[in-house]
Amino acid sequence: MKIQANTIRPGNVLEHQGKQWAVTKIQLIQPGKGNAFIAVEMRDVETGTKTNERWRTADSVEKLDVRQIDCTYLFKDDAGFHFMDKETFDQFNLPEDAVGEKGAFLQDGMDVTVDTIEGKPVSVNLPQTVVLEVVEADAVVKGQTQSSSYKPGILENGLKVMIPPFIEAGTRIVVNTEDTSYVERYKG
Structure with a gap:
């Protein structure tokens, strides 16, 4: 099935140059001059070889039925x-x-x-969100406004995430799996 390049998402499988490619990462790039394009990181389903491909957002690509x-x-x-x-x-x-x-x-x-x-x-x-514990969080800097500033934190799985200043080590939080962003404090 043909789809526009700007609708490609991680997890899609595309037919390209006679091979099946699983999309692992996408990035929409809008240069200051000219048309926007999409950079796609893909992995060959058969061999595991990775490649990067760029398409204009209006280009069409073949998406496989999965x-x-x-x-x-x-x-x-x-x-x-x-x-x-x-x-x-x-x-x-x-x-x-x-x-x-x-x-x-x-x-x-x-x-x-x-x-x-x-x-x-x-x-x-994966599910849209997961619950993880913050194992390391920087101290709050005096004078920071709570609404606009975030601080770095490290989750139990080793990933870094930007968290609000009131979150401390030991707190369980909800994290978006798409972009590794803080969603909310876990209320469970």
Whole structure:
């Protein structure tokens, strides 16, 4: 199915130059002069080779039909990330480069969807948000206004996130998995 380049999202699988590519990252670039374009980081589904491609936002690309299966994340080892199909209870793994940066958000027992092409798993889709604990947070600087300033914090999975000044180490927060941004303090 043909789609416009500006609708490409991470997790999509594209047909390009006779190969199947799983999109891992996108960036919309709007130069000061000229038309906007989209820079796409992709991984070859067969070989795992990564490449970068640029398209104008009006260009069309071939998006492959992908079947999504509901899975449970089990664990990670040297072979990659292991999942179990909730319907058939079959277990399979995805290599680390297929999961990419999303791997930092995976938690044991997490419900995810895995995209498959012709029965072969190619990428994983996480929930929109996850709850993580802040393990390290900078001290509040006196004089900062609470509404406009954020400070760096480190989450239990090692990722850095900008958090409001009132969040301290030990606080559990909701984090957006798309852009690793703070959403709110966890109220659970």
